[in-house]
Amino acid sequence: MTKQILVGGVPVGGGAPVSIQSMTNTRTDDVAATVEQIRRLEAAGCQIVRVAVPDRAAARAVGAIRERISIPLVVDIHFDYRLALECIAAGCDKVRINPGNIGGEDRVKAVAQACRRRGVPIRIGVNGGSLEKPILAKYGGVTAEALVESAFGHIALLERYDFTDICVSLKSSSVPVTMAAYRRMAEESDYPLHLGVTETGTLRMGTLKSAVGIGGLLALGVGDTLRVSLSADPVEEVRAAKDILKAVGLERGEPDLIACPTCGRTRIDLIGLAGQVEERLKGVHKPITVAVMGCVVNGPGEASAADVGIAGGDGEGLLFRKGEIVKKVPQQALVDELFLLIDTL
Template sequence: MTRQIRVGGVPVGGGAPVSIQSMTNTRTDDVDATLSQIRALATAGCDIVRVAVPDQAAAHAVGKIKERSPLPVVVDIHFDYRLALEAIAAGADKVRINPGNIGSEDRVKAVADACRQRNIPIRIGVNGGSLEKDILAKYGKVCPEAMVESAFGHIRLLNRFDFDDICVSLKSSSVPTTMKAYQLMSLKSDYPLHIGVTEAGTVRMGTLKSAIGIGGLLALGIGDTMRVSLSADPVQEVMAARDILKAAGIRREGAELVSCPTCGRTRIDLISLAGEVEERLKAVDKPITVAVMGCVVNGPGEASAADCGIAGGQGEGLLFKKGQIVKKVPQDQLVDELFALIDTL
């Protein structure tokens, strides 16, 4: 088990539930627009939000955002340690930074001291696309070992100034590289891990890559907090993250649909049927599993692990509960009967 840090009121690591993060894409110095997006993210199920701090105007805005934000606020800093100091003083809940790229050791010490005094953790964000030149020269390419070595270099730098309230990320746009880097890191340290596949892409492919990379790591017991990085509205990142947590069996919320892929035995429009059930299940907040099956072969028996379900036939279908047939139902009444049964669960 990893050690635990706290990001505002959200525990990360140490057995705490895996938290969902996203990042605003508004100009941070546009306080109202940024807060509007943060509220939308919170409504969608985000636990922690990150804002970019590229300049003094953004740094000045952090305090105003923090005062009204429903979520803990992480500031994203590159190169200019003064921006980190100002954001820390304004009340940031966490700092995302690479200690090695903000200049001399006295600057690193200043940031570490400021964070320590306010009990603010630092995320060391290693990115495969921006590894140090000497590490790239050593390994000859971006690889998991190079990423992990970079992370430990940053850790040692912070440790030198008596700072160890650390979270680590090791992100690459390559799913295999990302997964191997996190696996290697998890074997070598107990720092909490922020997991994600960076620059994953647009909604469809980005979600698929993230589901493989993030979901695969979660299935191995690796990962304490996560972000799905998509070229899309940040709310889409949160929705994808929630789906990944459900698919990996990490978080149980709402209803889950299982349905068969159809075959030549199917005598009903199973695709439309499953779509209708899926849409109506969005309004069901019970932690149940509902099955939509195409025929009696793949019906009550094969879907016996489901809490309830329907199996199609010729003009009629079966309504079942925990694998046991409840009754036969005319095809045009299957969905309504299914939801009547769900109401009784």
């Protein structure tokens, strides 16, 4: 089990539930726009949010943003350690840096000491696109071993100043490289791991790559918090993250929809029914499994593990609970009857 850090009031690692993160794409110095986006992210299920701090104007906005939001705020710092110090003083909840790119060891020490005084953890964000040249030369490019060596080098810098309130990420645009790096890191370190595949692309392919990489790691028991990186509205990152957690069984308190593929036996609009059920389940917050099956062959028998479900027929269908038929229902009433049954659970 990994160590646990606290990001604001959210525990990360140490057996805590896997938390969902995202990052704003507004100008951070536009406080109103950034706060509005953070509130949309929180409403979608984001639990920790990160903002870019490329300059002093952004750093000066951090305090005002923090005062107007309720979820923990992470600042993303590169190159200028003074920006980190200003954000720490302004009340940020976590700092994301690469200790190797903010200057000499005295600057790393200054950031570590400021974080220690305020109880602010640091995420070491190793990225395949910004690995140190000697490491790239040693391994001949971006490899899992290169990412892990870079991470341990940064960890050593912070540990030198007795700072261990650390979370680590090892991101690459390659799913296999990313997965291998995280698995190796999990074997060699007990620092909590922030999962992500970087630069995944647009909504569809980015979600697929993230589902394979992040979901695969979570299924293996690796990872403590995650961000799905998409070239899309950040709210879509949160939705994808929730779906990934649901797919590997880590989304607690939310319904899980299972539905069979269509085939020649199907005599109802299964695709339409499944879509209606999925949409209406967005308003349900219960840890239940709901099945939408195309015929009596697949349901309720194959869906007997579901809490409730419907199975299609010809103009009518079956409503069932835990594999037991409740009643026959006209096709047009199947979804309404299903949700009446869900209300009783």
